[in-house]
Amino acid sequence: xxxxxxxxxxxxxxxxxxxxxxxxxxxxxxxxxxxxxxxxxxxxxxxxxxxxxxxxxxxxxxxxxxxxxxxxxxxxxxxxxxxxxxxxxxxxxxxxxxxxxxxxxxxxxxxxxxxxxxxxxxxxxxxxxxxxxxxxxxxxxxxxxxxxxxxxxxxxxxxxxxxxxxxxxxxxxxxxxxxxxxxxxxxxxxxxxxxxxxxxxx
Amino acid sequence: xxxxxxxxxxxxxxxxxxxxxxxxxxxxxxxxxxxxxxxxxxxxxxxxxxxxxxxxxxxxxxxxxxxxxxxxxxxxxxxxxxxxxxxxxxxxxxxxxxxxxxxxxxxxxxxxxxxxxxxxxxxxxxxxxxxxxxxxxxxxxxxxxxxxxxxxxxxxxxxxxxxxxxxxxxxxxxxxxxxxxxxxxxxxxxxxxxxxxxxxxxxxxxxxxxxxxxxxxxxxxxxxxxxxxxxxxxxxxxxxxxxxxxxxxxxxxxxxxxxxxxxxxxxxxxxxxxxxxxxxxxxxxxxxxxxxxxxxxxxxxxxxxxxxxxxxxxxxxxxxxxxxxxxxxxxxxxxxxxxxxxxxxxxxxxxxxxxxxxxxxxxxxxxxxxxxxxxxxxxxxxxxxxxxxxxxxxxxxxxxxxxxxxxxxxxxxxxxxxxxxxxxxxxxxxxxxxxxxxxxxxxxxxxxxxxxxxxxxxxxxxxxxxx
Numbered sequence: 001x002x003x004x005x006x007x008x009x010x011x012x013x014x015x016x017x018x019x020x021x022x023x024x025x026x027x028x029x030x031x032x033x034x035x036x037x038x039x040x041x042x043x044x045x046x047x048x049x050x051x052x053x054x055x056x057x058x059x060x061x062x063x064x065x066x067x068x069x070x071x072x073x074x075x076x077x078x079x080x081x082x083x084x085x086x087x088x089x090x091x092x093x094x095x096x097x098x099x100x101x102x103x104x105x106x107x108x109x110x111x112x113x114x115x116x117x118x119x120x121x122x123x124x125x126x127x128x129x130x131x132x133x134x135x136x137x138x139x140x141x142x143x144x145x146x147x148x149x150x151x152x153x154x155x156x157x158x159x160x161x162x163x164x165x166x167x168x169x170x171x172x173x174x175x176x177x178x179x180x181x182x183x184x185x186x187x188x189x190x191x192x193x194x195x196x197x198x199x200x201x202x
Numbered sequence: 203x204x205x206x207x208x209x210x211x212x213x214x215x216x217x218x219x220x221x222x223x224x225x226x227x228x229x230x231x232x233x234x235x236x237x238x239x240x241x242x243x244x245x246x247x248x249x250x251x252x253x254x255x256x257x258x259x260x261x262x263x264x265x266x267x268x269x270x271x272x273x274x275x276x277x278x279x280x281x282x283x284x285x286x287x288x289x290x291x292x293x294x295x296x297x298x299x300x301x302x303x304x305x306x307x308x309x310x311x312x313x314x315x316x317x318x319x320x321x322x323x324x325x326x327x328x329x330x331x332x333x334x335x336x337x338x339x340x341x342x343x344x345x346x347x348x349x350x351x352x353x354x355x356x357x358x359x360x361x362x363x364x365x366x367x368x369x370x371x372x373x374x375x376x377x378x379x380x381x382x383x384x385x386x387x388x389x390x391x392x393x394x395x396x397x398x399x400x401x402x403x404x405x406x407x408x409x410x411x412x413x414x415x416x417x418x419x420x421x422x423x424x425x426x427x428x429x430x431x432x433x434x435x436x437x438x439x440x441x442x443x444x445x446x447x448x449x450x451x452x453x454x455x456x457x458x459x460x461x462x463x464x465x466x467x468x469x470x471x472x473x474x475x476x477x478x479x480x481x482x483x484x485x486x487x488x489x490x491x492x493x494x495x496x497x498x499x500x501x502x503x504x505x506x507x508x509x510x511x512x513x514x515x516x517x518x519x520x521x522x523x524x525x526x527x528x529x530x531x532x533x534x535x536x537x538x539x540x541x542x543x544x545x546x547x548x549x550x551x552x553x554x555x556x557x558x559x560x561x562x563x564x565x566x567x568x569x570x571x572x573x574x575x576x577x578x579x580x581x582x583x584x585x586x587x588x589x590x591x592x593x594x595x596x597x598x599x600x601x602x603x604x605x606x607x608x609x610x611x612x613x614x615x616x617x618x619x620x621x622x623x624x625x626x627x628x629x630x631x632x633x634x635x636x637x638x639x640x641x642x643x644x645x646x647x648x649x650x651x652x653x654x655x656x657x658x659x660x661x662x663x664x665x666x667x668x669x
Contacts, residue, residue, distance in 0.1 A: 016521055018398060018496050022635040027616045031268070031283035033242035033290050045637040050623065074517070076399055079432065080635060081614075082240065082334040084350035102399065105434045106334055110350035130517075163366065165224040177253070180360040183220055183228055187256065187362055190219040190230055198216070200452075200461045201232045201327050202260065 001115045003173035007096040008142035009069030011153075012059060013133045014043075019073050020080035021107060025089045038085050039092030064138030072129055072141075073100045077118075078107025087114045097143045099150060101126045112166050115173065119143060119150060119160045129158070145170060206473035209439050210370040210405045213345045213468070217328050219362055228362045232327040233344075234260055235313050236300070236354060238291045239267035239616070240332030244355035245294040257361045258299040262322055263291050264313040268617050269305045271579050271606030277305070281618045298358070311582020311608040314338040314550035318422065319584050321452035325440040325465040330357055335550050335632065337428040341421035342447070343440035343468055345405065348429060368404020368434070372476045375412040377484035382666050384560065385420030386552060386630065386649035388412065389427040390490035394500035395482055400432015402478045407470065408438050412484060418447040419556045426551045427632055430497040439469040489664055491537055492634045492647040494525035499634075503538045503652075503664050507531060528636055529644050530626070537646070537662045544627035545576040545657035546639070548606070549613035552630035552650050553581025555588050561654035562594045564665055570602035571660025577619065579606035603657070615640045628656035 029041025046058050054061040077100035078086060087110045090098070096116065101123040111118045132153045133139050139153035145167060150158040194201055219228040248254070255261065268284035269275070277285040288305060295302035303310045309320060314335055317323050325343030330336060332354040339346035353363055379388060406428055416424060421438050428436025445465060448455060455461045488502040501507060510533055513519040526532060547561050558580060570576045578598050580586035586608055589595060595605045612619040613631035615638065621627045623642025630653050634645040646662065655665035
């Protein structure tokens with residue numbers, strides 16, 4: 001995983017609640033055995049018409065949002081399917097952080113595993129940022145993990161919380177599998193013990 | 203800490219391998235299910251890092267998302283790219299020494315249907331799969347939850363997951379349901395009441411007389427929809443129903459006094475505390491169905507659809523309006539009587555034998571309306587064979603349904619079975635998200651009986667009033 005420290009750039013507003021991972025990357029872009037190239041499917045169903053042409057009404061297709069680096073949404077972002085393709089699609093497109101008032105639980109974990117920063121802010125602060133971004137399309141924010149703050153288009157700081165361990169892993173680009181494999185002996189011992197005490201769980 | 207422990211405490215404690223120096227816990231995973239959609243990249247990751255599996259016998263691979271449902275299917279009838287994914291699962295299973303239930307296997311099916319049938323899930327287990335509907339398996343008293351591909355790779359390599367202890371909650375369901383209503387109606391009603399945000403529901407115990415009164419298949423349906431409420435796992439403590447089911451699929455455990463006692467002990471002690479306690483007193487008197495684009499947008503079939511004024515904030519009202527626009531519906535009118543073009547019966551929600559029986563009872567001797575295309579896809583080969591032994595395939599076919607080969611099919615719309623733009627579908631599945639069953643598809647989640655009634659009448663109909 002690539003380390004994450006900060007990102008600054010244009011904010012793409014996705015002004016709805018319950019943005020599900022089927023919407024983030026519809027099924028036809030999931031037919032792959034690769035993690036790469038999924039950015040073209042990001043919000044594919046909203047972004048393209050039936051012939052695959054960009055829909056002019058969707059924000060992502062407007063010039064001012066072309067280089068968006070941050071997504072701003074509402075509540076329960078990334079609910080639904082566990083497809084990690086939804087996270088890979090953000091990163092492949094160039095989105096490095098998503099700000100929302102809550103996240104779907106699996107998307108949240110998937111994001112942290114890949115270096116996409118999910119930022120949880122209170123709903124009223126999300127609403128304040130949404131108003132700013134809607135009033136000035138193309139406005140920029142910055143998100144600093146080092147400082148645990150979002151700086152809004154208004155220049156205000158919006159502090160956010162993140163589990164200290166997850167934060168540290170993101171900052172270092174740490175690999176949970178490597179950490180866990182150092183405990184291999186304990187895992188083996190656990191399994192031997194379980195085989196004796198409750199073999200039906202094997 | 204008091205001595206009274208919750209169901210979650212008990213499963214957590216018995217799987218807590220160690221605490222990492224950073225304070226997170228290493229939780230052992232007893233069973234790992236992998237499928238064709240979410241696993242190829244995990245195996246690639248292992249290969250890139252030169253890592254292997256530490257317990258391959260605890261992992262089972264099942265092809266379900268990409269498999270075609272056509273009779274006599276071969277890989278040649280898979281959608282472009284599908285054969286490669288199905289093939290990757292088979293190749294990875296062979297390379298890493300994993301049991302594989304491919305398209306041709308006589309026990310293949312949807313992973314969450316197959317796993318209980320094969321006795322792969324027993325009470326007290328930890329079970330994961332790269333699939334959000336893994337919560338289905340909580341019906342057996344297992345802590346079962348969906349993970350992403352990075353965690354699939356983590357489990358393959360270590361047979362554990364690293365986590366903080368999640369917040370746990372209990373939802374107690376009491377009350378009554380009128381005859382003819384099913385676990386699906388109950389699940390949709392629960393979604394309507396508790397919504398989709400699932401705050402603090404990393405583990406949700408489902409309890410109460412209404413839950414206890416459900417069959418194992420009904421419980422699997424109810425738990426399946428846990429994730430739609432935002433509950434990552436939805437777990438029912440084992441009881442007689444569980445142990446009877448288990449006796450059929452795992453007769454080897456019936457003779458183990460130790461196993462039986464351990465499973466009986468898997469219940470929340472009197473006085474055990476969850477971070478959150480919820481209770482719903484249910485008085486369900488009509489079939490429930492989704493009208494909108496998230497699974498909590500549910501109404502009874504004869505109720506008027508919610509007015510825009512029910513939304514408190516402006517942006518919420520816009521979203522409600524957008525849901526109506528997408529679904530081609532208007533506030534104030536009931537769903538009953540709305541014309542339907544597609545009916546799908548199947549999926550990990552409602553693709554089991556009792557679901558097909560519920561639908562077939564209504565369909566027998568009737569015909570699918572000329573305006574409707576109807577598809578039934580049994581959840582597994584075993585379900586399909588059992589249904590065929592009863593002649594249900596003939597009932598469905600004679601009525602005008604297509605009788606498919608097992609797989610996820612039109613629930614997720616990836617295998618070539620999908621709903622056309624603008625078509626209205628009554629579906630026994632779990633997600634009515636925009637485009638879920640195909641671009642522009644208008645999905646109404648419903649019970650098998652409601653789906654059958656819509657197929658026959660050609661309009662959304664209370665199955666108890668089917669002419």
